[in-house]
Amino acid sequence: MSQLFTPIKLGPVTIPNRIIIAPMCQYSAIDGKTTEWHAMHLGQLAVSGAGLLIVEATAVEPEGRISPQDIGLWNNETELALSETIQGIKKYSSMPLGIQLAHAGRKASMPAPWISGPAVKPENGGWQPVAPSAIAFDSNSAQPEALTKERIDSIVASFAHSAKRADKMGFDLIEIHAAHGYLLHQFLSPISNHREDRYGGSLENRMRLTLDVFSAIRKVFPANKAVGVRISASDWVENGWDLEQSLILCHKLKELGCDYIHVSSGGLSVQQHIPVGPNYQVPFARQIKAKVGMPTIAVGLITEPEQAEAIIATGEADMVGLARGILYNPRWPWHAAAALGAQVTAPKQYWRSQPHMVKNLFSDR
Structure with a gap:
C-alpha cells in the first residue's frame, strides 16, 4: 500500500493524502485582488488529486506585497475578490484549502520575476519597503525603513485581521510565511536583523515577532482549523x-x-x-520531524512518484510539497497514483481519460 496516498491529520484537519500543493506567487493580481487568472490557475490545481492546496503568499497589508501584482487580504475589496475565486473552486472540488499569509518586508515593491530591473518606485505604483533594520536585500532592492515598535504591533494585528477574513471565506488552514527572506525570516536571521531592542540580538528576541504572529492568528482562527508555519531551515x-x-x-x-x-x-x-539537487532540503525536514515531533512538509526538487513515496515511507517527512513540478504537470498526483497503485479523487467529467478507458475514446457517452 502506498504511504504517499494515506491520510494525515494536521491538528484538527484531515487531508486525504500526503501531497501538498505549495504556495506559488502568480504576480497577476490587480490592487491586491485576484483575477480570472487565479480562478483558472487554482481551479486546475484543485482537481489534481493532491491532499491540500495552499493559496500563494497573500499580503496582510499593501506594503507587504512582493510586487504590485501580488494578491492581498487587507480590506473588503480584496476579501470579496478572493472569496469569489475560492467559492467557485469549492463548488467543484472537495480538496482542503489553505492560504499562506505573508509580509515581504525588505523584499517588497519589486517587479514581477519575468521583468528585470530595480525596485518599483512609488511614482510607478511601488512603495517604501520596511524591515527589521535599514539594510537592503541587494543592489536592485530599495533601502528599507527600520520598523518602529508601533508599526510592528500594527503588522501583528494585520496578520490577525487577515486570518479572520480567511476563516470567513472557508479556508481550512493558514500557513504563516516565515521563510525565503521575507519579513518574519528577516527578523529571525542575524544577517538582516541588527536591532538592539526586544526584537533583535538574542535568539529569543529575534524569534519574538514570528511567535507573536503565530499566537495572534491562533487566537482568532477557530480551533477546528489548522495553523502551520513555513520556515527556511537555513540561510x-x-x-x-x-x-x-x-x-x-x-x-x-x-x-x-x-x-x-x-x-x-x-x-x-x-x-x-545552496547545494541544489534532488531531495536537497529533505534532511532539514527529517531533523525537525525527529527532534521536534511535529508533522513536516518536505519540499525542493521532489519530482518523481517513487522519490516522494520513499520520503514518506522511510519517515524522512510526513508530507511532500510540490511547486514548480505541479505547474509543469498539473496532474502529477493522478500519475503518481497510477504509478504507485493508489487512487485519488478526480472530477467525473475526466474519468474517461484513464488509460484503461481508451477503448471508449470515441464514445459519445
Whole structure:
C-alpha cells in the first residue's frame, strides 16, 4: 500500500493524502485582488488529486506585497475578490484549502520575476519597503525603513485581521510565511536583523515577532482549523539562520499549538551557497520531524512518484510539497497514483481519460 496516498491529520484537519500543493506567487493580481487568472490557475490545481492546496503568499497589508501584482487580504475589496475565486473552486472540488499569509518586508515593491530591473518606485505604483533594520536585500532592492515598535504591533494585528477574513471565506488552514527572506525570516536571521531592542540580538528576541504572529492568528482562527508555519531551515550563509536555531523555533511553535512545519531554505541573502539537487532540503525536514515531533512538509526538487513515496515511507517527512513540478504537470498526483497503485479523487467529467478507458475514446457517452 502506498504511504504517499494515506491520510494525515494536521491538528484538527484531515487531508486525504500526503501531497501538498505549495504556495506559488502568480504576480497577476490587480490592487491586491485576484483575477480570472487565479480562478483558472487554482481551479486546475484543485482537481489534481493532491491532499491540500495552499493559496500563494497573500499580503496582510499593501506594503507587504512582493510586487504590485501580488494578491492581498487587507480590506473588503480584496476579501470579496478572493472569496469569489475560492467559492467557485469549492463548488467543484472537495480538496482542503489553505492560504499562506505573508509580509515581504525588505523584499517588497519589486517587479514581477519575468521583468528585470530595480525596485518599483512609488511614482510607478511601488512603495517604501520596511524591515527589521535599514539594510537592503541587494543592489536592485530599495533601502528599507527600520520598523518602529508601533508599526510592528500594527503588522501583528494585520496578520490577525487577515486570518479572520480567511476563516470567513472557508479556508481550512493558514500557513504563516516565515521563510525565503521575507519579513518574519528577516527578523529571525542575524544577517538582516541588527536591532538592539526586544526584537533583535538574542535568539529569543529575534524569534519574538514570528511567535507573536503565530499566537495572534491562533487566537482568532477557530480551533477546528489548522495553523502551520513555513520556515527556511537555513540561510546557507555562515553566521546566519541555521538548523540549530530552526529546531529551537519549532519547539517554541509546538508549545504554542503549531500544527505543522513546512521546511524550505534560503532566500535571505545573496551570499547563499545552496547545494541544489534532488531531495536537497529533505534532511532539514527529517531533523525537525525527529527532534521536534511535529508533522513536516518536505519540499525542493521532489519530482518523481517513487522519490516522494520513499520520503514518506522511510519517515524522512510526513508530507511532500510540490511547486514548480505541479505547474509543469498539473496532474502529477493522478500519475503518481497510477504509478504507485493508489487512487485519488478526480472530477467525473475526466474519468474517461484513464488509460484503461481508451477503448471508449470515441464514445459519445
